[in-house]
Amino acid sequence: MVQAAVGFAQKNRARFVDELKSLLRIPSVSTLPEHAGDVRRAAEFVAAELRRIGMENVRLIETETKEHPDGHPLVYADWLHAAPAADGKPKPTVLCYGHYDVQPPDPLDEWKSPPFEPEERDGNLYARGAVDDKGQMWMHVKALESLMSAGGGKLPVNVRVIVEGEEEVGGEGIAQFVREHGDQLKADVALVSDTEMFAPELPTLCVGLRGMIYTEIEARGARTDLHSGMYGGAAPNPFVALAQIIAKLKDADGKILIPGFYDKVQKPTDAELKAWKALPFDEEHYRETEVGSSSLTGEPGYSVLERTWARPTLDVHGMPGGFTGAGAKTVIPARALAKASMRLVPDMTPAEAFAQFKAYVESICPKGIVLDVRLIHSGDPIVVSTDNAFIRAATEAMREVFGKETVFVRGGGSIPIVGDFERELKVPTVMMGFGLPDDNLHAPNEKFHLANFHRGIESIVRFFGAVGA
């Protein structure tokens, strides 16, 4: 059945890509209210396809949270009729997770082809969401279709599918659903394809993720915008204040100065550190081709992989307010914002990290300035166990497709749902992703290497087969 499903997938490659393109044309940018209709269209697109391929109980589940009162819907589907094994034991249930929302596409002028008009170039498919996560989520759907088709409408395992539309805005909707209706997602393992391979041709499982807190610091000075000629020297300047605050958050080397911030940080195991050293990683090549800056930054004494996988970091994403047009406006703005986030590692908790951040920022607030320090969203850091049958099934599946041993890495980004699955559903997650390091996630010219799209589908088909065997 697995071999027939692989054959089906191979024969239908062109159609699978065409369908993905249709999905990518929907600008489902979850953070921008003006795209709410598009986000819903993307949900309906996914639901319709799950229904078409033979999944059951397909429905949209509305979400409503404090953060997003008009939340974007979850897409749910299941198929729970896998024949028990010869010994009568029921087959395991796999919970497939993905997200259909995408990051905003700006800056638009840096895209070579428009972000919502998918274009194939050099074996890659370029579009916002190509790899994060529409393309990878679509691999799940297409693997299920291939198995359904080869199995005469049956799957080798029980499957539930949950696809969210708020991953890029914190995912509070699905987190709340998992907390309140975990029974509807009962499973033995979760499968998440929202990560990348460490290098081309190198099958990779991600076994650790950083958590995060995304914050806004709002600084208010004068009651209204003032003329910097008339009031410069007397009125507090919110941008200068934010600069003074930000400059005290990290030292010149990149060490975070928030008191207590590193207290709970766990060092990776010696075995893990040793394995990371063996990975094919060339720091100079990484600087040159991936980052493209004159030099790298970060805490001295740690390798790049340690700094991005196993150390907390702090970044500023934008500083709205004041005058941002071309030319000159001599204003002392009444208020300014800094959007700052911190990545967390085990055993830090978002709640404690935010409390430390807020207390410290408030303690260094410059004269004449009033601050409002807000938590926009957060996610737990996690490390998953590598010692279970599902991880073994995944490595086996990828070995067959790639002909190579799988490497275990961590990811620097956050997939908060993995922590929720672990904590609320008590299920381990297999993070089997097929992105590449140069896929430009969250940046202009995001792409998905199409060979990996197809290898991903085959790997997932084989994973289901191995789990069901």
Next chain:
Amino acid sequence: MVQAAVGFAQKNRARFVDELKSLLRIPSVSTLPEHAGDVRRAAEFVAAELRRIGMENVRLIETETKEHPDGHPLVYADWLHAAPAADGKPKPTVLCYGHYDVQPPDPLDEWKSPPFEPEERDGNLYARGAVDDKGQMWMHVKALESLMSAGGGKLPVNVRVIVEGEEEVGGEGIAQFVREHGDQLKADVALVSDTEMFAPELPTLCVGLRGMIYTEIEARGARTDLHSGMYGGAAPNPFVALAQIIAKLKDADGKILIPGFYDKVQKPTDAELKAWKALPFDEEHYRETEVGSSSLTGEPGYSVLERTWARPTLDVHGMPGGFTGAGAKTVIPARALAKASMRLVPDMTPAEAFAQFKAYVESICPKGIVLDVRLIHSGDPIVVSTDNAFIRAATEAMREVFGKETVFVRGGGSIPIVGDFERELKVPTVMMGFGLPDDNLHAPNEKFHLANFHRGIESIVRFFGAVGA
């Protein structure tokens, strides 16, 4: 003749305000390219009125500078037929200066009535440009009309009028014209109404102005926008870099840390400092009603008037780049900007100040960041002499209108043209302005107190009379 002109102005008050409203409806925002047509319409509006009231040689003079290749036009007019005095001596020539361009109106949502729909409330006229400088420039035109009308088409002095459309973007067009065609502006004194009265009912002449340099610091890190989860801890962050730079430009007290920046600063004379101490200034009232911040900032050891009139200052106006929308985008932007300006006082020069700024900023550039430090525009600081017949004529004119002695103050803002007139044309400037401290220049809800509009016209009529006597 002067008395008849004052009578004419009083009879035509309503019409004068209506005309000003028509001018204020034209959104002549010089810094925004999309308003170029509006800026020209405002120039044509002013030229048409100068022609109608009987001024001669009225014309638009196109400007073209490196900064603004498609510059906004100057409006020129003259009337040079004043009858010589009884002893045969020719009457002096007054050069009236104003500007018809305005600052951008943002943030729009803080305006109580739309910025380009003038509205009268409580004796004030609210609109962008009401006082800076359309309303004050219009006082000149209406004073000339009143004198023309009372004098049967004649004025008591020779008059040239030059009105620019680039004051809010650096005024390089008029500066170039003054340098290259100074002979066309030959005069004995310049009259500038672009300043304010120190307090309501207190006739004020401004005798000193701060200069300025307006700069942009562009910081570039990675080649493209990167995901802060994947690259946080390795990729340089341009916002963090700009924050580190800005935090080193001023200390916590507001002292500028740029080496050599204060070297050329001249202390005001003891007489000037004594006069400032005698001005009706209540720091707590100023903090509460004008600034509205929890406390004032600035260099310790200097009064607010010294800090805003006679000390250099540094402000940040906006920090474009990165993600500024609602919600969260976890991007490490490839580039970010800081718009920063410094106010200069005698005897600082913009060229030296910018060189010091640029060298210092480059010397503290953080690792992994490439900087581009640009000068957007600049203006000289100036102090004008108070010992001449024109200043005496102005104080006399205002004493008649206000019934009070005139106070001499400085302004914290910049009117670069005053320096150009002094340097290139060798003429002193009388800065007789009728704004009020709470007029919200460059801010939402800009206004002009209409009583001051009318008293300004009368004062200018009397000034022309006194100069011609």
